[in-house]
Amino acid sequence: MRKFKTESKKLLDLMINSIYTNREIFLRELISNASDAVDKLYFRSLTDPEVAVGRDDLAITVGFSADERTVTVSDNGIGMTKDELDKNLGTIAHSDSFEFKAAQAEAAADSEPGEAKGLDDLTDVDIIGQFGVGFYSAFMVGKKVRVVSRAIGSDETWAWESDGVDGYDIKPAERAEHGTDVIVYLKDDTADESFGTFASEHGLTRLIKRYSNYVRYPIKMEVTKSRKVEAPEPAEGEEPAAPQWESYTEVETINSMIPIWKRKKSEVSQEEYDEFYKTDFHDFENPARTISVHAEGSLNYDALMFVPSRAPWDMYSKDYKRGLALYSSNVLIMDKCEELLPDYFGFVRGVVDSSDLTLNISRETLQHNGQLRAIARRLEKKIKADLVNMRDDDREAYEKFFEQFGRTLKFGIYQSYGMAKDTLGDLLLFYSAKQQKMITLDEYLAAAPAGADSIFYAAGDSLERLAAMPLVTTVLAKGYDVLLCDQDVDEFCMMAIGTYGEHAVDGDEESKQPYFIKNVGSEDLGLTTDEEKKEAEEATESNAELFDVMREALGEKVERVVVSTRLTDAPAVVTSEGGVSLAMVQVLKSQPGAEGLPDLHLVLEMNAKHPVFEALRAAHEAGDDDKVRTYAGILFDQALLVEGVMPDNPLAFAQAVSELMK
Numbered sequence: 001m002r003k004f005k006t007e008s009k010k011l012l013d014l015m016i017n018s019i020y021t022n023r024e025i026f027l028r029e030l031i032s033n034a035s036d037a038v039d040k041l042y043f044r045s046l047t048d049p050e051v052a053v054g055r056d057d058l059a060i061t062v063g064f065s066a067d068e069r070t071v072t073v074s075d076n077g078i079g080m081t082k083d084e085l086d087k088n089l090g091t092i093a094h095s096d097s098f099e100f101k102a103a104q105a106e107a108a109a110d111s112e113p114g115e116a117k118g119l120d121d122l123t124d125v126d127i128i129g130q131f132g133v134g135f136y137s138a139f140m141v142g143k144k145v146r147v148v149s150r151a152i153g154s155d156e157t158w159a160w161e162s163d164g165v166d167g168y169d170i171k172p173a174e175r176a177e178h179g180t181d182v183i184v185y186l187k188d189d190t191a192d193e194s195f196g197t198f199a200s201e202h203g204l205t206r207l208i209k210r211y212s213n214y215v216r217y218p219i220k221m222e223v224t225k226s227r228k229v230e231a232p233e234p235a236e237g238e239e240p241a242a243p244q245w246e247s248y249t250e251v252e253t254i255n256s257m258i259p260i261w262k263r264k265k266s267e268v269s270q271e272e273y274d275e276f277y278k279t280d281f282h283d284f285e286n287p288a289r290t291i292s293v294h295a296e297g298s299l300n301y302d303a304l305m306f307v308p309s310r311a312p313w314d315m316y317s318k319d320y321k322r323g324l325a326l327y328s329s330n331v332l333i334m335d336k337c338e339e340l341l342p343d344y345f346g347f348v349r350g351v352v353d354s355s356d357l358t359l360n361i362s363r364e365t366l367q368h369n370g371q372l373r374a375i376a377r378r379l380e381k382k383i384k385a386d387l388v389n390m391r392d393d394d395r396e397a398y399e400k401f402f403e404q405f406g407r408t409l410k411f412g413i414y415q416s417y418g419m420a421k422d423t424l425g426d427l428l429l430f431y432s433a434k435q436q437k438m439i440t441l442d443e444y445l446a447a448a449p450a451g452a453d454s455i456f457y458a459a460g461d462s463l464e465r466l467a468a469m470p471l472v473t474t475v476l477a478k479g480y481d482v483l484l485c486d487q488d489v490d491e492f493c494m495m496a497i498g499t500y501g502e503h504a505v506d507g508d509e510e511s512k513q514p515y516f517i518k519n520v521g522s523e524d525l526g527l528t529t530d531e532e533k534k535e536a537e538e539a540t541e542s543n544a545e546l547f548d549v550m551r552e553a554l555g556e557k558v559e560r561v562v563v564s565t566r567l568t569d570a571p572a573v574v575t576s577e578g579g580v581s582l583a584m585v586q587v588l589k590s591q592p593g594a595e596g597l598p599d600l601h602l603v604l605e606m607n608a609k610h611p612v613f614e615a616l617r618a619a620h621e622a623g624d625d626d627k628v629r630t631y632a633g634i635l636f637d638q639a640l641l642v643e644g645v646m647p648d649n650p651l652a653f654a655q656a657v658s659e660l661m662k
């Protein structure tokens with residue numbers, strides 16, 4: 001027996017047991033090797049007139065025997081001589097494929113222009129192997145592996161055999177033509193693992209489809225089918241016999257071969273894209289958008305991405321895993337590569353294929369992901385551009401998209417503390433109280449009165465309620481629009497955006513200022529003239545005694561009672577100082593771990609022109625402060641109710657109102 005030419009058996013052991021965590025990938029590795037072997041032969045046929053094989057003759061065959069517990073991967077590729085078997089399979093981490101690739105790259109660099117010699121000229125050749133370890137993954141599932149190979153142009157066949165522990169034997173064998181059979185003798189089943197399941201039609205077709213669907217040579221397998229047996233015509237008067245079925249076998253190509261993402265967009269119909277999306281991403285609806293990218297240059301990759309029509313049911317659960325499927329040279333590396341998508345575009349599904357990636361040894365994780373990050377950045381730009389197109393060219397579709405995924409975009413801004421606002425800000429839609437439809441921030445600004453320097457919004461839990469809120473109606477009455485925000489994330493998102501775009505100050509193009517995003521319920525909107533402010537301050541002062549009584553009656557609930565500058569119809573309103581609005585506190589309260597909430601600084605603002613205010617003054621002047629206290633409580637509670645907030649003590653409110661009715 002020959003010993004493995006590696007420093008220690010430990011390396012092999014380590015490899016089999018630790019590098020690959022996922023045992024089923026052994027088939028992917030063996031098929032990739034077979035694909036490399038046929039690719040090499042094809043390459044040889046292009047340069048060596050002695051080798052007469054056509055591309056159509058080349059194939060990979062997968063077979064199994066349930067009784068003998070074997071899985072076989074065969075190819076009619078380049079094959080290996082006795083020496084090559086020894087060198088390639090006897091030395092761990094020796095990759096002939098890698099050397100082949102390097103040699104071709106060198107040839108390409110040296111060749112004269114127009115001289116088709118290097119691998120780069122032959123885009124039809126695409127070698128997958130590079131580390132010289134993939135083959136050994138067969139020992140993760142096999143107790144013995146036998147490789148029968150005949151090199152092209154040789155009349156000798158040799159069989160390499162090993163149990164993957166100490167070493168291997170190479171002995172003469174028989175094979176009709178050039179190529180290689182790798183026969184894996186599956187390990188015995190254990191209580192935890194059933195290796196036998198690999199030796200089944202279902203098990204193998206599943207793995208081929210999953211990992212090797214886009215290998216560019218046909219992967220053939222004998223599959224069992226059933227057909228109806230032609231029954232003889234029943235004799236006169238006889239009932240026709242029940243239909244009989246028989247099973248038969250047929251060799252089928254299991255993989256689909258041509259990756260749809262490598263085809264030019266102009267050559268693929270939308271129906272084909274839709275079918276691919278629905279089959280591969282298990283959706284029953286067509287995608288809302290299809291984004292196909294073919295990049296050549298410093299980074300080479302193909303990407304095919306889809307925006308689903310509907311958010312998957314688990315989209316907003318913490319178990320949802322974002323990511324694009326990552327292929328390298330047509331072989332699946334990873335189902336969901338998170339690094340390829342930012343969180344806020346996590347709803348995008350799709351595939352990226354790049355032969356440029358430096359894969360680490362197990363191909364399951366990527367060692368140097370600088371390239372990956374560069375691809376991710378470009379994909380992000382593509383997705384953004386596509387969404388902008390949809391927003392501008394197909395507004396109805398965009399609004400549907402936003403209904404499904406707008407929350408994700410808003411979270412993206414909030415979670416990035418506003419950093420992502422340049423990417424996402426112009427994609428947002430909010431309900432305009434004035435225009436009564438969904439609009440973008442830019443559309444808000446375009447319709448704003450001359451000189452406007454802010455974007456106003458109101459947050460709460462229902463659009464109807466928000467539209468009727470005095471805080472909103474007064475701003476509308478002044479000719480400004482208010483964006484009505486009814487999602488829990490809205491106010492957080494607005495605060496994270498903070499400012500948006502910019503405008504010239506007093507017509508001076510040199511000095512630009514951003515538009516401030518302001519909550520009508522918690523910020524000075526800058527809509528009051530100095531005179532109005534002064535008037536309100538004086539009115540507050542002259543009613544100081546009355547307001548003291550009211551404030552005391554309300555205890556801790558309010559910081560101050562003042563005359564409002566913003567009210568038109570309503571008798572009173574509750575606003576908040578310090579940036580945290582009433583609506584936001586409601587959202588925070590509903591979250592788990594709501595303790596430690598920021599202190600609210602509430603202000604009861606009174607409408608000095610409202611008859612209720614007159615009634616309060618009259619009661620106070622008549623010395624009836626009990627009435628003042630009751631009214632203060634009712635006013636405060638009803639102002640909360642108008643904003644959709646439940647008073648602390650609804651019963652007391654109801655009793656006070658009933659009392660008044662008597």
Ligand SMILES: Nc1ncnc2c1ncn2[C@@H]1O[C@H](COP(=O)(O)OP(=O)(O)OP(=O)(O)O)[C@@H](O)[C@H]1O
Nearest residue numbers: 033037088095096097129130131132133134135180
């Ligand atoms: N079916 C095959 N036909 C011809 N040569 C093969 C076959 N399978 C393996 N080899 C040879 O054995 C070498 C080692 O294979 P192995 O799978 O361990 O590494 P690799 O394919 O080069 O790299 P990787 O670890 O990235 O898969 C290959 O480079 C190739 O030269």
